Amino acid sequence: MSAIDGLPPLRAVIAEHGLSAKKALGQNFLLDLNLTAKIARQAGDLSGLDVLEIGPGPGGLTRGLLAEGARKVLAVEKDARCLPALAQIAEAYPGRLEVVEGDALEINPLERLTPPIAICANLPYNVGTELLVRWLTPETWPPVWSSLTLMFQREVAERICAAPGSKAYGRLAILAQWRSEARIVMSLPPEAFTPPPKISSAVVHLTALPEPRFPAPAKRLERVVAAAFNQRRKMLRAALKGLHPQIEEKLEAAGIAPTERAEQVPLERFCALARVLEEG
Template sequence: MIPLPPLREVVAKHGLAASKALGQNFLFDEQLLTRIAAIPGSLKDASVLEVGPGPGGLTRALLRAGARVTAIEMDRRCLPALAELAEAFPGRLRVIEGDALKVAPETLFDEPWHVVANLPYNVGTALFTGWLSGQDWPPRWRSLTLMFQQEVAERIVAQAGSDAYGRLAVLAQWRATPRIAMKVHRSAFTPPPKVMSAVIHVEPATMPPGVSARMLERVTEAAFGQRRKMLRQSLKGLPGALAALETLGIDAARRAETLTVADFVAIAGVLST
């Protein structure tokens, strides 16, 4: 194992106080970071995309696991610390300065990749839904291992009928398999956030045939956009939706949170034909 200075020393050396505006909360516990890097399985010689590496805590854990890491960081203050890490692992770390929301991962890799990241809280959900979107499936990413606020993580894995169940659960589960791999106490971060966190691990699953991803997005957007209303009201603006409910034998007096992922897929399937 390549000897590296403690992360706290790196942060102090470069004056890297966490930026609230950028949604930063740093992890310094290297044993915890090693456990996170191990969640996807063996990363030896695997390509990994990391978003928001900050001072490079998770980055060094990924590099020590044998990964070839491409890190996207928009905080210029962190670049010197990441450059030092790149020198310690020659040819294994590429750092891109920029906004991950504006970078298409498929332009960065010639082969499938894993995504492993302690996502900034303010962009985490947008990045996640972006990686899950699009008609092409399976995706070029092999797995997603992502730190979220625990509340968001619970929404991703929620089942129909639960308070946490909503559009995010449907989009995450209809052709992928998400699970909560680890919960992380707020005290593990510097500065400690106000909420608990959890690491989600997602692997692609089989995509149901004959279903338009865009149509499923439209159906869930309409249904959960007015989730306290009956489906006959929330879906009336979507052409053909009420007829699809009748075709499938789904009571239009039900509310969105009572429908399973399979129900939403079936509705989108009828509307995709």
């Protein structure tokens, strides 16, 4: 795989630059360039796209994205130790890789990207969920991105794709499935990483829908779902009592039994409840 760009294997890159993974940064490096190329391919045809990558580390996935034909990759990296390794990749792909040093939670990358945009990343574990929620909840829809191809801990990936009635079903499933098509496309064992994490990982591919599956005011839906699953063991009439003084009536108007629990309620009913509450 390294022969495609003339760059050294990732183990050699890590050794050259002293890139031991830092737990504080949520780092677990994928060193198999065949695997990183496979992840890049899960994002689909990249030839006409700008790609945002968060936490590239030594650049394994970055190289895969570029080799798969991404028009441009914007890589946001917090760890300054990784910058020299990424600079070598930029030299091998002139004009196609831009590296920004900084915290992905504090940087607005849109000014550096031209639509259509895909996001593809082996997300640092400590910021992955927050970034996903941000990407799923912009004020306007469709979003600036056409697809998300993201690696998470396996249990987080299962929560994104979970069906009603399952233990994994919750806020992430609602937010992801309301506005996108989400599916798990790859699974990776701990030993694929250096250092090996204690859990398995999975890649989720989310494709933005042209419009949400069901109409609902976004901010209201977010509040309803957060309150419902924050106390998921309670009946909804108790979990949501802070949202409206006549919450039982509102639940019934939305077609939800007040004695149901959040994990029993499908997406369509949550959207209906958000609409009812928005009416006052």
